[in-house]
Amino acid sequence: MWVRLLPPFGDGKTWQEFDLPAEAGVQDLIQAILKDHPHLRSYLRPTLKETFHQFIFLRGDYVLEPGDRIGRYDRIVMVMPLTGG
């Protein structure tokens, strides 16, 4: 699967490939991203729900929930969340 980090998390252009195990979840995805981008650790919070106030993951126009699985061929974008106004 591939991930693109939009600013301020990354350059917004590069699709980076990650090899996640089958049945990987959002937490696995975060850990994989952090390995290559340790500076993003400051965005992590004690729970996924809380972390998702700092950034969200989008698969197409679907916002990933803490319990979602990541597919082998997913293309996921990390972006700052909406605040509704």
Added chain:
Amino acid sequence: MANGYMGKILRVDLTARLVQTEPLHEEWARKYIGGTGLATRYLYEEIDSSTKPEDPQNPLIFMTGPLGATPSITSGRHQIVSLSPLTGIYGESDCGGSWGDQLKRAGFDGIIITGQSSSPVYVWIRDGQAEIRPADRFWGMDTYDLDPPLLAETDRKATVASIGTAAETGSLIANVMHDGFHGRAAGRCGLGAVMAGKKLKAVVVRGSGSVPVADPEGLKALVKTHAPIVADRLKDMRKYGTARMVQASEQLGSMPLQNFKYAHRWEEGAAKLSGPAFAEKVIIKPYFCGGCVIGCGKTVQVREGPFKTAVGGGPEYETIDLLGANCLVDNLEAVCLANELCNRYGIDTIDTGNLVAFAMELFEVGLITSADTGGVPLKWGSAEAMVAAVRMIGEGTYIGAVLRQGMVRAAQAIGKGAEEYALQVKGLGIPAHDPRAYNGLACSYATSNRGAHHLSGQTHLYEHRLEVPELGHKPPGRFLVEGKGALAAFTQNIMNVLDSAKSCKFAQNGGWTIGPLTEAYNHVTGKKATIEDLILNGERSFNLKRQINVDRGISRKDDTLPKRFLTLAKTAPGYTPNLPPLEKMLDEYYQARGWSQEGIPLPETLARLEIP
């Protein structure tokens, strides 16, 4: 005096040049809280079904809420309410900054301004005293240039609510600007035109008092618990402002593009207008409204080049997307200049962005030509054309003379089928959240009392990502249909609470939702209100606004969306090609509201809500 309130309303009759103080109507304050609810109750009393927005007796009402000027989080806001010259129906706009707090500290919960002066005036309020002063020398000044001489004549620590030159010269999209170059706008519904009609250039306030709080220690403890969470969850808004939402909006398919007709992705454009791009190029520092722990406002400057600006309040998300993306303009500096021009002229950036995109589409299809634009080719994506069009609207030149009357009048004046391209609800331009991306929002736009406005219900936030544990609310998803009519009604009621008590809607993302807000209300007022009590007040307020509109002929036929949103799906890769099934949601909405299927509040609903 009840805790949380100053207990006084200032009445200003500009015809008689009379200033009077009257006690706050305590029963109305109890039933309508303050802010939008209370102002609407006063409006309802002041008008009848024959009152027109341009009539001198149409009151312009500024109203604070009980939380204002207390330590409650993000409470430095006030509401302006009147009949709207732009839409002909109920009009309102919410505003941050420091003006509302200063008014309360000056000893007033609100101001009701009626009549019409024979010459330009301003109202100067200081610590319980008020007077009407001549403003001839200020008439003709823009809202940035006005502040220094006006403050020199009054008090340099005062704050100013004023109109710009657009209102003075008859624009119906004129707003009420606050805090000078900081550019805090009560943007919507053309309320600046009401001020101009009264020959009222400004209301200047300076207050040094304090607001009585029933339980200051309880409030302090509540704020201490919640403020760090709000600040942390929204910390990137301090850095990037509301521009932090630009790229997510594009990814979610909610970004307005090319007068809402663009069928492709616009990722590169969105990146150029994103929060990080703003931070890199133009942001100087954050700006905080009263009681704010977020700091989403931005002071910006474009230091050089063709779109050079002064130092001032930067463009918000709505402005960026509507003057930028909706015109396919990805030039951040041009958007900053267009924003400054709008603020100086005193025109709503949401309506202006819609009108520029409308004009660009008319130019594209040949309904207007260079002869209408002073030779400027209004081409999609042209930063120069976008800025030129803003100038035309602000100054009333060329096609701008027509556009500045708002979408409905402009389309009628241009004719030849221009209505098809005029995107509005009840005469108000569409905010920068595409209703095809959120079914609940679509229903909320259609039924909002002031016309399309994202903050009237903020339904998109509730259906997309906001959990409210104290209500048992979990976001149901954007494209679900079932329950969205009821959700739109429910969120509109909640927003009426926030706009009445006065609390910033962004803070909800930080957990400052209706539960903590109710606690804050109780600490401030000493009451023992439940969440349900406050939501009932919000429902009452919403229905009273509807009643004012029903008196002006509003019904189901007006609760609609532009055809483009109901027939043209967004088919670009990655987007769900959704079309909101509005009629189905409306059926549910009316039922949830206790209205007839024609959209009229039923007698039993009005009786339940004790609406006169």
